[in-house]
Amino acid sequence: MAETPYGFDTLQIHAGARPDPATGARQTPIYQNSGYVFRDADHAAALFNLQEVGYIYSRLTNPTVMTLAERIASLEGGVGAVCTSSGHAAQIMALFPLMQPGDNIIASTRLYGGTVTQFTHTIRRFGWEARFVDTDDLAAVEALADGRTRAIFAESIANPGGYVTDIPALAEIAGRIGVPLIIDNTSASPYLCRPIEMGATIVVHSTTKFLTGNGTVIGGCIVDSGKFDWLASDRFPSMTEPEPAYHGLKFAETFGPMAYTFHGIAIGLRDLGMTMAPQNAFLTLLGTETLSLRMQKHVANAEAVAAWLEKDDRVESVTYAGLASSPWYDRAKRLYPRGAGSLFTFALKGGYDACVKVVNSVELFSHVANLGDARSLIIHSASTTHRQLTPEQQKAAGADPSMLRLSIGIEDPADLINDLDQAMAKAM
Missing domain, CATH: 3.40.640.10 (Type I PLP-dependent aspartate aminotransferase-like (Major domain))
Structure with missing residues (x-):
């Protein structure tokens, strides 16, 4: 076939x-x-x-x-x-x-x-x-x-x-x-x-x-x-x-x-x-039977969450290539016209300590060392998935200590935003 x-x-x-x-x-x-x-x-x-x-x-x-x-x-x-x-x-x-x-x-x-x-x-x-x-x-x-x-x-x-x-x-x-x-x-x-x-x-x-x-x-x-x-x-x-x-x-x-x-x-x-x-x-x-349907929702949700994070005063930066502010936005539009995925990081102004507190405060997001799930996931890469790397390797990989990684799922995007909002309020 x-x-x-x-x-x-x-x-x-x-x-x-x-x-x-x-x-x-x-x-x-x-x-x-x-x-x-x-x-x-x-x-x-x-x-x-x-x-x-x-x-x-x-x-x-x-x-x-x-x-x-x-x-x-x-x-x-x-x-x-x-x-x-x-x-x-x-x-x-x-x-x-x-x-x-x-x-x-x-x-x-x-x-x-x-x-x-x-x-x-x-x-x-x-x-x-x-x-x-x-x-x-x-x-x-x-x-x-x-x-x-x-x-x-x-x-x-x-x-x-x-x-x-x-x-x-x-x-x-x-x-x-x-x-x-x-x-x-x-x-x-x-x-x-x-x-x-x-x-x-x-x-x-x-x-x-x-x-x-x-x-x-x-x-x-x-x-x-x-x-x-x-x-x-x-x-x-x-x-x-x-x-x-x-x-x-x-x-x-x-x-x-x-x-x-x-x-x-x-x-x-x-x-x-x-x-x-x-x-x-x-x-x-x-x-695989629902891959295209899920990916459309993953991307739409990621775009909504990333746009909200970018405007939040508690956030230092957002790496999502689907944002017009991203240095890779034009490349993503050219090569990935259906969307830039649903995986990205954001840096908190409170640094490492604030990241840990956010991870401990989310209610809807799951603290999981995985990605691509229908559920939205969050993790602090520097202390987990990229922990074995040197500080220089972490920075090169985009896993600075001040960054949290999100894998955006297919839930209601307003609920995801509200969960991150309340977690950041507790952390900062």
Whole structure:
């Protein structure tokens, strides 16, 4: 269904889903099983040799999970996708086919704190390096590239500040240096942003957030554009050289545009085991069915709350790119015409202490280390999600101690404003 001319609202309900062949059930069933019966020995051998597509073991593929993968790929305009156990798992698995010990990636300084930590410390254990840079400084981005650079990584709408990335500009640089551009599209969702159409090679998601939209399950996804020419250089041996585990099969030659997706399943899920559970996939599928409706309400509410905060004397600044005062307003209008999302920060004149008091005083907002929920959420990033970062890293990421992060839900906006008003009154 990914190649049909259906609109977004249709795809978010129907892509990947078909009536169950055994029962006729219209909603995708939860295939809560580990293994699958082979037709015969030849069928089993063909599956294990990657000569035939099918189901072997749910660490690799599962019908419920594959339905979700196909749906997200359709919404993003990709050729295929691999679902994972979490957004963090998706990031590691996205890099896994690209990297060898000694290789590096160029990463935006404006990233979720957990991603900064993962890229600063954890990936070094693989012998990989992340080189952080302000991606608005395009000359600096390109200057960091060398012969061991394997990708550029950024978020479409950055967590926590709601900064919007100039994806086409980064795509041009990635094209010149011959590496994939990886965009984390979690905060925008494919309804607000389609990175592949802007030149991105790979899109990753924490499906936990807006795609699911109800705060129930953890998950991740990697979407392959199918547009990168892996054979253009010798930089990506996992894609171009013989794979010993499959009798010398070469992924790029064998699978063409689907090479990266097949590698993610046949090598990534097989050996790393970062598998999404069928129950989690089912709940995320339910969430995707209302994605466009929810995102419209998320954006409308965020615009109302941000405009009110900007006018309040107790507020030092608001980072929402949907405000005309934002330095990224014009970019957001150009690249994200449906809205700048519903994630942003605001700084209180009372500083750190006032932020803590506000968090402790809200009644409708939930103090939660998550985003993209139907409920409105608040957190003090400097003392929680970005706590492991240095003060310099916190500032670069947009998580100063005086800032509170909001993820605006789909409630009545007047109620959200009233709750912030009473909490700030108590705090200041």
